[in-house]
Amino acid sequence: MAEYLIKNGFVFDPVLGINGDKTDIAIKDGKIVESTALSSATVIDAAGKTVMAGGVDVHAHVAGPKVNAGRNFRPEDKLFTYESGKGVRRMAGGFSVPTTFKTGYSYARMGYTTVMEAAMPPLYARHTHEEMRDTPIIDEGAYPVFGNNWFVLEYLKNNEVENTAAYISWLLRTTKGYAVKIVNPGGTEAWGWGLNCNSVHDPVPYFDITPAQIMKGLMEANEYLKLPHSIHIHTNNLGNPGNYETTLDTFKLFEGEKPKDEFGRQQVMHHTHVQFHSYGGDNWGNMESKADTIMDYVNAHDNLTIDIGQVTLDETTTMTADGPFEHHLTELNHLKWTNRDVELETCAGIVPYVYSPNIKVCGIQWAIGLELALLAKDHMRVHLTTDHPNAGPFTRYPRVMKWLMSQKAREAQLDAMKWGDKVRGQSLISGIDRELSLYEIAMMTRAGTAKCLGLAHMYGSLKPGLEGDVAVYDYNPETADDPEQIERAFGNAAYLFKAGEMVVKDGEILSNGRKRTLWVDVKVKENPQVMRDVTEKFLKYYTVTQANYEVHEEGYIRNPYRIEVDATQ
Amino acid sequence: METVTLTPRAQPELYIDAENVTPDAFAGKSAAEIEAIHVHEGNQTQMLGDYFTVSGKGGATAAETRIVINGDVVRVKYLGMRMTAGEIEIKGSADMYVGAWMEGGKIHVTGSVDAFAGTGMKGGDLIIDGNAGNYLGAAYRGDWRGMQSGTIRVKGNAGSDIGTFMNGGTIIIEGDVDVHVGTHAEGGTIIVKGNGKSKIGGQMVKGDIYVFGTIDVMMPGYIYRKDVDLEVDGTKATFAHYEGDMGERHGKRKGQVIYGNIYQKY
Numbered sequence: 001m002a003e004y005l006i007k008n009g010f011v012f013d014p015v016l017g018i019n020g021d022k023t024d025i026a027i028k029d030g031k032i033v034e035s036t037a038l039s040s041a042t043v044i045d046a047a048g049k050t051v052m053a054g055g056v057d058v059h060a061h062v063a064g065p066k067v068n069a070g071r072n073f074r075p076e077d078k079l080f081t082y083e084s085g086k087g088v089r090r091m092a093g094g095f096s097v098p099t100t101f102k103t104g105y106s107y108a109r110m111g112y113t114t115v116m117e118a119a120m121p122p123l124y125a126r127h128t129h130e131e132m133r134d135t136p137i138i139d140e141g142a143y144p145v146f147g148n149n150w151f152v153l154e155y156l157k158n159n160e161v162e163n164t165a166a167y168i169s170w171l172l173r174t175t176k177g178y179a180v181k182i183v184n185p186g187g188t189e190a191w192g193w194g195l196n197c198n199s200v201h202d203p204v205p206y207f208d209i210t211p212a213q214i215m216k217g218l219m220e221a222n223e224y225l226k227l228p229h230s231i232h233i234h235t236n237n238l239g240n241p242g243n244y245e246t247t248l249d250t251f252k253l254f255e256g257e258k259p260k261d262e263f264g265r266q267q268v269m270h271h272t273h274v275q276f277h278s279y280g281g282d283n284w285g286n287m288e289s290k291a292d293t294i295m296d297y298v299n300a301h302d303n304l305t306i307d308i309g310q311v312t313l314d315e316t317t318t319m320t321a322d323g324p325f326e327h328h329l330t331e332l333n334h335l336k337w338t339n340r341d342v343e344l345e346t347c348a349g350i351v352p353y354v355y356s357p358n359i360k361v362c363g364i365q366w367a368i369g370l371e372l373a374l375l376a377k378d379h380m381r382v383h384l385t386t387d388h389p390n391a392g393p394f395t396r397y398p399r400v401m402k403w404l405m406s407q408k409a410r411e412a413q414l415d416a417m418k419w420g421d422k423v424r425g426q427s428l429i430s431g432i433d434r435e436l437s438l439y440e441i442a443m444m445t446r447a448g449t450a451k452c453l454g455l456a457h458m459y460g461s462l463k464p465g466l467e468g469d470v471a472v473y474d475y476n477p478e479t480a481d482d483p484e485q486i487e488r489a490f491g492n493a494a495y496l497f498k499a500g501e502m503v504v505k506d507g508e509i510l511s512n513g514r515k516r517t518l519w520v521d522v523k524v525k526e527n528p529q530v531m532r533d534v535t536e537k538f539l540k541y542y543t544v545t546q547a548n549y550e551v552h553e554e555g556y557i558r559n560p561y562r563i564e565v566d567a568t569q
Numbered sequence: 570m571e572t573v574t575l576t577p578r579a580q581p582e583l584y585i586d587a588e589n590v591t592p593d594a595f596a597g598k599s600a601a602e603i604e605a606i607h608v609h610e611g612n613q614t615q616m617l618g619d620y621f622t623v624s625g626k627g628g629a630t631a632a633e634t635r636i637v638i639n640g641d642v643v644r645v646k647y648l649g650m651r652m653t654a655g656e657i658e659i660k661g662s663a664d665m666y667v668g669a670w671m672e673g674g675k676i677h678v679t680g681s682v683d684a685f686a687g688t689g690m691k692g693g694d695l696i697i698d699g700n701a702g703n704y705l706g707a708a709y710r711g712d713w714r715g716m717q718s719g720t721i722r723v724k725g726n727a728g729s730d731i732g733t734f735m736n737g738g739t740i741i742i743e744g745d746v747d748v749h750v751g752t753h754a755e756g757g758t759i760i761v762k763g764n765g766k767s768k769i770g771g772q773m774v775k776g777d778i779y780v781f782g783t784i785d786v787m788m789p790g791y792i793y794r795k796d797v798d799l800e801v802d803g804t805k806a807t808f809a810h811y812e813g814d815m816g817e818r819h820g821k822r823k824g825q826v827i828y829g830n831i832y833q834k835y
Contacts, residue, residue: 076712334818335713352713 001500003028003038006470009046010477012438013053014380014447015461019439020477025051027468030500034464048476049494052442054113054469055397056449056459059232059272059307060388062103063117063131063142065124066319066340066348070097070389073338073350074317089509090136096316096389104136104515106395108504111471111493114450114459114518117142118232118272118387119183119321121342122149123544125175129517129556137503137513139561141178143232144171145321147185147214150344150541151533153207156217165221165567166527170534176519176551176560179229179453180222183321185211187236188347196324198237200249211236216253219268225522225567228263228454230305232270238325239276244290247277251297251304258303263454266302266381270452273309273387275369281426284361289427291371299377305452307383310369310400311362312392313413315354320390323347344541355392357416363423365391366413371427373404374434379443380451397445398490404436406483438477455518468500517557522565570656571628573603575621576639583611584664585620588647592634592655592674595627603627620645631655631674638663641680649676652693665702668695671719681725690738692719703728703747706740716740716757732759735776741802751778754829760802773814773829781806781834790814791831799832808832 006025011018026035061067071077074097082093083102092102107115120128120142132140146152146168155164168180186204187197193205200212215233222231237246250271257268271277278294281287298306318329323339326349330337339349355362369391376382384401388394402409410429414420424430436444450460458467475489496504498513538546553560573595586609595603603626604618617623621638628634632654641661642648648667649657654674659667662680669688681699687706701723707730708715715734726744733749735757745763752768754776764782771788779801791813798807812828819826 073711075710079709079712336711 001029002502003041004044004497004500004502005035005038005041006044006046006051006472006495009049009051009472011051011462012442013462014439014443015456016463018462019437025462025470027470027497027500030468032462032464032466032468032470044472044495046472046494048479050438050473050475050477050489051462052111052471052473053446053450053460053462053466054471054496054498055107055111055445056453056455057107057112057115057385057394057445058270058383058449058452059118059385060115060394061118061319061390062115062388062394063100063135063140064120064128066119066321066350067097068127068131069338069340070317070319070350071099073336074352077317087509088512096314096393098393100131100134101136104138104512105509108137108496108498108509108513109493109507110395110397110491111473111496112138113467113469113471113496113498114139114455116140116178116453119181119348120144120175120177121321121346121348122171122175122177123342123345123542123549125177125551126556129176129551132517133556133558135515137498137509137511137515139516139518141518142176143179143181144175144177145181145183145346146171146218147182148187148189148321148346151537152214152218153186153189153204153209156213157207157209159217161217161220161224163527163530164217165224166524166530167534168221168225169522169524169567170530172520172522174550176517176553176557178518178520179227180218180231181234182215182218182231183234183346184236184238184325185214185233187211188321188323191323191327191347192341198240199246200236200253202236212249212253215250215269219254219257223257223260223268225524226261226565227520227522228261228265228563228565229452230259230265230267230269232272234272234320234322235277237277238322239279239328241279241281241283241287244278244280244294247271247274247294248297251301254303255301261454264456265452265454267305267452268303270305270307272307273385273391274306274372275309275311275365275391276387278368278372287361287364287426289364289368289371289429291368291375292428295372295375298381299375302378302381305381305383305448306372307385307387308369308372309385309387309391310396311355311365312386312396312399313355313357313362313366314392314396315352316389316392317350318353318390319348319350321346321348323349325349326351329353343543344537357413358418360419360422360426363414363417363419364427367423367427367429369400370403370410371429371432373436373444374432375428379436379440380448382444383449383452384441384444395491398487401441401490402483402486405438405441405486407433407435409483468497470497471495514559516559516561518561518563520563520565522567524567570633570635571626572635572637573600573623573625573627574637574639575617575623577621577642579620581610581620581644584644584646585610585615586647587617587645588650590617590636590638590645590648590657591650591652592627592631592636592657593652595636596631596634596655597629598627600624600626628655643683649674652676662699668693671695684728687716687719687721687740689714690716690719690721692717694719695721697721697723698725700725700744701727701742703730704733705731705742706735706738707732708734713753715754726763732757735759745782751776751829762802770813770829770831772817774817774819775827775829777830777832779808779832779834784833787811787831788813790816796835797832801832806834808834
């Protein structure tokens, strides 16, 4: 395979502690190597450019039934956005719900190489994997949703953590999933009764269990299994004024808990898109930022990680397994809405949404996401996301970086808002003069996310032995003075190497890469009870047979990458 | 004002997408440069000069550019798409999407147009001497933002699904219309001087529809309120005023609920 030597770039690698030093990076046989290991390398001149490991996205909705329904549901999202195929590049289009091809190309152009699909309904795992298979370049994994699953609710109601763990093991293997996702625990199930769980102590109808018990129980099962990633939580009461208290209640459930994995992660829970969970006030008029209270807690407790869920002020398509929230949203904006119940497992809803800079609440939401990142003490634990496409498309990451790295850019955006002064009054953004460095951005987008996912042995750094995923951006940290340069450079990578292959050069796609699908195969002690329960539920309730449920590696997955864990000890 | 004349030489074998035939694209260009502008026929990219003889030149700006199309162009789509200023005169009939998403200026068609004329229109004037097809002044598929502003006048008849999701502006049809008028409208005015069929104002939240002739089937969601004397597009008459669609959500202004209105002339 080709060898590359990336010379003289400004390297940012928080794992190795390299902060903008000019260091050469060598790639051979798909991996990062010492430059002495090269024999006949192609030299890439990265002088005046920024070099980082390939980006790792911890949370985005990029494949699966609700993403695809979103594509069908919004023909107007694709109007005027199609690009015809050229060279190896296939025809691709869409803005907030791009096609699979555009998803792969756009991430690659931003220098990202690994992306996690954040909610996979187990019943539709086959569909999810088919879409991931068709998404070029990027390595992907998918989190099956567990927070409203009948097996989990029934086992945890009786405190059966070992049975829950055996079920998780079976489901991860059957659906080729990566981690335990929890969306509005109990609330999505309650939605089947037209109800919701607005606090972590609201009982789930019929099951007689609370969201707190579900989250705590799944955390215990997750640590029992020693999974690479922690539980991945979207807690109750998303998007409502005053909900920061629910968020803190959720955080506090895990106080004193320690991770038991062997993958180097330090958190027992990841809380996703925290921007949507940091609202003060009790109505839309007095809704205000509580990012400071949230970050005080996060900064003081090192056993949890978060991602920000930054609002990008675009027209987008919200889609979530939080069914009651989507109903709430369509009542608010009267735009089209679709909703689906997924048998024993979960549900999902979709509503288009316009985050207008002329709406005060949207401005405050925009401010909160940035505040979370700017108030963070440890950016290894605070990640950059837009909860794509919920708070905005992932293609805006470079714009979010611009806002995080430049107070001037933030003030310009505030000035462009119709209610800029009110947004300033009900948020903290104007009082924060911090500007993040590229080193901190590398933590938020690579080093930290890879560690949080338990993938620090593969991604997130340029340490020899890791995957040959390297992004080179045309950005000179010594001379750059215009914030717009950040957005331009980080949206159009000068080079991207994926598993040692050059896939992007000057923003143009050269190769569809050899994308992999990551999944976790965790071995547990035989558990006849759980296997009997599974068989019984399929006979009694599921519309498909058990034989038509499993995702087989062959046929559904291109280049499966199995991560093995032994939890039998 | 400078005039560019396009004379069709041969009808294309397939339909062509001519979204660059606008005063905005022609401004500042010579006849030779205009001939080199791209159009699409099927999956092939061709030049405008392959189908039209071009004479004259573009003005300095879109507003100072007038385009005359000398004859029928029934296999040409998207004429005047997204234009912001200037004028287009089509001396004949055109295919779909004439003046779609136009923002300003004026388009005059002496013949008829096919479907989707004035889709998502944001401003300007679209005048059609003949008939218009379906989805006149409607929203693009899936969108909730139909015609926002501007005026469409059709001297003949129009098809179905006129003004779907209309938010503003005026559509005047001097002849008859087919089913579905102003569906989901949240503003704007539709005047039908001929006869209407069924599904007029279905799911309308706000806006005004005037019908001078007959309505085959009135939507059940409309309630007769009173007779009113009005002047509508130059005609003074007495109209029966109906409010609806009662099945929809309705906002309030100064304590009063806002409904959609249908006025039918006696």
